[in-house]
Amino acid sequence: MPNHIFKSLVAATLLLIAAQATGCDELDILAGQHVVYSFPSSSHPPHELVMLTKAGLVGGVILFGVNVDPNTSQAMSVLKDAYESSPAPALLKKKTGKNVRFLVMTDQEGGQVRRIKDGEPNLSAKKIGASADPAAAGQAAGAGAASSLKRYQCNSNLAPVLDIFREAGDFTDYYQRSFGNTSQQVVGAAVPFITAQQGEGVSACAKHFPGLGAASNNANTDEEPVVLNLTLSEIRGVDQVPYVAAIEAGVEMVMASWAVYPALDQRPAGLSEKWIKGELRGRLGFKGVTITDALEAGSLAAYGDAGARGTAAAVAGMDILLASGKDVLQGEAVRLAVVQALKKELLDRAEFDAATERIAAVRSRIVA
Incomplete structure (x- = not known):
């Protein structure tokens, strides 16, 4: 599939999910726990990121200096509340037996x-x-x-x-x-x-x-x-x-x-x-x-787009995929690529589930 068509599909999917925030299956939600999202230069996450989080598709974000100001704490509370109201915590509890918190890293x-x-x-x-x-x-x-x-x-x-x-x-x-x-x-x-x-x-x-x-x-x-x-x-x-x-x-x-x-x-x-x-x-x-380190890194220029890089990293044994380009679409591209790799059996499901267990274990031990 040509890259520009794939990007258009990702954008359309993102907008649809952000508008509806319903209808996500277990694989969509689980894949989202393996991706750390990022967003543009503001402490306030964009509406589509909040809606994706409410849908259970986002398990964590990374903050950069441009995302940190006196409003950051309140903004992260909004994302954490969106996550807690989503289907993700209950699904992760069922799958791993753990109370899994939302990840905010920097x-x-x-x-x-x-x-x-x-x-x-x-x-x-x-x-x-x-x-x-x-x-x-x-x-x-x-x-x-x-x-x-x-x-x-x-x-x-x-x-x-x-x-x-x-x-x-x-x-x-x-x-x-x-x-x-x-x-x-x-x-x-x-x-x-x-x-x-x-x-x-x-x-x-x-x-x-x-x-x-x-x-x-x-x-x-x-x-x-x-x-x-x-x-x-x-x-x-x-x-x-x-x-x-x-x-x-x-x-x-x-x-x-x-x-x-x-x-x-x-x-x-x-x-x-x-x-x-x-x-x-x-x-x-x-x-x-x-x-992973940043998936948008110039050192990976020969390894395709963000989705291809994320999938390759997951196959290699990387549990969390860092979509740190300050673009919600990048995170969605990686998540969707992981879902497709699992459906096509390019990514081993047993290894993916083991990675989910490890992620859940760490996120159950961090402060809320």
Whole structure:
């Protein structure tokens, strides 16, 4: 089907659902729990997103700086109320036995990367890692992040970054997003961050698996493909060490990198069964939720539109698909593509159901 026709059908479906908010079957609702939606530059979600949520088709959203202002808390309450009045909670309770809350996530890493500009952590990851007591600073940062997020009705933080930079000025070091250039430095600050934040009912997300720290200053997967020619022994012996510690500490989510690591696969890690099912779940034993980085990233230009990318990521083993282009239509395109992939048996139903269980488990533990 030509891309422009598919987009027109998505738009028509979205408008129809937003107008009627009825008639959705179980598969439509379940697929929606695997997609995180986003919306344009306002704290107030657009009407169609509210109606889709009332229909049970939206299980979570991501907020950016443009979505955060004094009205954000009230706006998120509207979305949460829409979700609670939808068929989704009852269906998820029936399927998983859990009381599943609406997911509101953001990036509150610290320093420059804070969507809540007046919130903690004030210190960047680099400053935390270089402090006199990184463990105490990491603990304070995690607790502070949780407190700041809860003020705005957020319950999930896409942090901390576990990337280990190699040289000063590398991509994650330049923006001060890395705790340090050794595994020990990163583990020492990141694990207290994770445990403190999750102890306050805000889920943490370790990123960017299997490690983006070796990316040079101008190697940005948001913009273009990035290839990291590291040996598998270096990846496992350096970059994955913080993930072992984070998994042992009970981190709820792991975000995969869009970089390519030829030592194991020629596909981006987040589209690679070898990295996700084989390495992260198989070798490291991670049993929590996997989440993609931004599906609109420039590094995925060769992998089709948002729906195709989302489906490919789901097949690779990604549980949550991040439609973060600030466009409700993007989220719907991904959800509809997942539904079609399930109906055509391109996506294994048993694996999809297992992912639903994992998502429900995390969302049952976050604050309302």
